[in-house]
Amino acid sequence: HLSKRLALVASFVPQGARLADIGSDHAYLPAALALAGKIKLAVAGEVVAGPYQNMVNEIQQNGLDGQIIPRLADGLAAVHPEDHVDTVVIAGMGGTLIADILERGQEQLAGVQRLILQPNVGEARLRAWLQAHRYQIMAERLLEEDGHIYEIIVAEPSLVPFRYSDYELEFGPLLLEEKGPVFTQKWRDYIQRQTAVLRQIEAAKQPPVAKVKQLQSAISLVKEALA
Numbered sequence: 001h002l003s004k005r006l007a008l009v010a011s012f013v014p015q016g017a018r019l020a021d022i023g024s025d026h027a028y029l030p031a032a033l034a035l036a037g038k039i040k041l042a043v044a045g046e047v048v049a050g051p052y053q054n055m056v057n058e059i060q061q062n063g064l065d066g067q068i069i070p071r072l073a074d075g076l077a078a079v080h081p082e083d084h085v086d087t088v089v090i091a092g093m094g095g096t097l098i099a100d101i102l103e104r105g106q107e108q109l110a111g112v113q114r115l116i117l118q119p120n121v122g123e124a125r126l127r128a129w130l131q132a133h134r135y136q137i138m139a140e141r142l143l144e145e146d147g148h149i150y151e152i153i154v155a156e157p158s159l160v161p162f163r164y165s166d167y168e169l170e171f172g173p174l175l176l177e178e179k180g181p182v183f184t185q186k187w188r189d190y191i192q193r194q195t196a197v198l199r200q201i202e203a204a205k206q207p208p209v210a211k212v213k214q215l216q217s218a219i220s221l222v223k224e225a226l227a
């Protein structure tokens, strides 16, 4: 009973993974993966008591004690060395928060081979963090569910040097290459919103020149990407 969004996130978890799901809320994702026999073990991390209790209940109700370990902890502090976690999911938060959790959890990331990230906003910031820490983007997906557009970024530690352009960091190197229908919709919506803001600002008695210029160049950059 996973949402379309969480099912797509789950599809990137390798068979037999030792998973950490940080900010797991109800532990729906690790529970579904464990019930499907896809993972060896999962750590479900939560920093808030309410969601932590939701996880404990979900694990008990599904008879998954021992297979999914709930931990009340901030970010990757939920991951202990003896867990030997190789796959990390962080989904349903802002890109800045995800980057911050990764930044503060670098020690726990040492043996991790795959990050599966689903930022709600701030994707460019997150991609910049990945690049700065030598994680290469292996897959990117956009999906629409209930009127929202969600982005999924799959990254792995890279042995070879690589560099994304600012353009690729903004739009996603693989999404840009593909330019699928949801990509087009996402950025058309963006243009529409920003154009409305621009019109409002321009209607002012003394429109702030710097802000107008900034909006105009942001809009034309996106138009260029869509072309």
Ligand code: SAM
Binding pocket: 006, 022, 023, 024, 025, 026, 045, 046, 047, 048, 051, 073, 074, 075, 076, 090, 091, 092, 093, 101
């Ligand atoms: N991952 C689930 C999903 O994608 O459906 C739940 C997303 S929910 C919107 C975000 C969850 O992250 C909340 O339950 C919140 O308590 C938790 N969270 C926020 N900051 C966190 C942190 N630093 N460490 C662990 N959990 C955190």
